[in-house]
Amino acid sequence: MVTARPLWQGRTLALIGIVLVAFSLRSAVASLSPVIDHVADDFPVPPVVIGLIGAAPPVCFAVFGLLTPLFERRFGLERVAVTAIALMAAGMLLRGFAGESVGLLASTALVFAGVGSGNVLLPPLVKKYFPDRIGLMMTVYSTTLAVSTFLPPLVAVPVADSLGWRVSLGMWGLFAAIALVPWVGLLLRERAAPTVAAAESVEDDPTDGRHDMQDAVAVATGPISTAPANRRSFGRLWRVPLAWAVAVVFATSSTMAYVSFAWMPAMLVDIGEVTPATAGFLLSLFALVGLPCSLVVPVLVVKYHATRPLFFVGVTSGLIGLLGLLLAPTVALPLWVCLFGLSAIMFPLSLVLLSIRSRTPESAVALSGFVQSIGYAIAAVFPLLVGLLHETTAGWQVPLIVVGSVLVLSIPAGIVAGRRRTIEDEWERRHGRW
Structure with a gap:
């Protein structure tokens, strides 16, 4: 510990x-x-x-x-x-x-x-x-x-x-x-030689007798000692459902963000009957909602293991916001934007999962690379898809329904990502030693 x-x-x-x-x-x-x-x-x-x-x-x-x-x-x-x-x-x-x-x-x-x-x-x-x-x-x-x-x-x-x-x-x-x-x-x-740094740390701190040499190195140099990187870690993640679940949660968060920054101002001008300046302000409001999420989500996940409740808050709020934009865009427009902005909960949630769903910094690098490569590849599709759907349907109803469908389809991944285990645990249960 x-x-x-x-x-x-x-x-x-x-x-x-x-x-x-x-x-x-x-x-x-x-x-x-x-x-x-x-x-x-x-x-x-x-x-x-x-x-x-x-x-x-x-x-x-x-x-x-x-x-x-x-x-x-x-x-x-x-x-x-x-x-x-x-x-x-x-x-x-x-x-x-x-x-x-x-x-x-x-x-x-x-x-x-x-x-x-x-x-x-x-x-x-x-x-x-x-x-x-x-x-x-x-x-x-x-x-x-x-x-x-x-x-x-x-x-x-x-x-x-x-x-x-x-x-x-x-x-x-x-x-x-x-x-x-x-x-x-x-x-x-x-x-600098870590052994020298460790020796100096032990010599200067009379209470350091409570720690072993590894702790002394950590105090002196900052990083904890780490195990050698497993070259097969990244490849193994393709066969770990937990890694895919975190990737889908991250992809959903990224999709909401990139679709919004690409198309929200134009959409709000069309369906909300606001000026471009007001639409720009509402886009800033959408981004601002993510700030309190970033403050509280990591602590709630690490301390209280609130992964699933937070995920469902993000999905539900996002769906309500999209429903408001779809059915009553000229009524309480800032409220719909803020509710949709709460889907940003999934971004800091995903970042924390990269750390707590892995045992070592090396496996965290592998998981981070896997999740973000998959997530961003998926997210790259939707801004282009939304633009194509808007152009072919001459409206925003179908694009909004597609974005809402992404939130709904991510629910199973959110449930799996809430499992309190690491990618190493899941691999070892299925395939033996990591």
């Missing part, structure tokens, strides 16, 4: 690094679309490019969700994290220098390559450096993600109006560049 210790003790760099990277993961995605009209004033941005930019996040997340565990096994968590952060920073800075649409698309793809790896790496990094504070750190992580989702749309346009769209896009790269500092520091720290 891991003994809880102060959050800052021996792992300040990891704490700062996780917060800064989490902020960059979402700001990279949310900072472009609000200023695309400003970009189009400087050079043409064809609809096909806009469509590709919109589809790029889940596609890149799926691809790098598959590749990142392979890189992690070869180079280690911290080295791959530094590379991912560097890609994000470079891509966001290069977006500010784009001179034509192809350059904008290429730099955006570079950004999302880094973000795709970062999505996979952050939960295992939390598990590695904060095994005694997983609930709290997943709250910090998911809350930072929520803040960085609704903050860029609020400031991107004013900054673009006053300083230009290049500054508005490029400034987010500075945050990613700053995030490199603590992780480079952790890499340099790891080069």
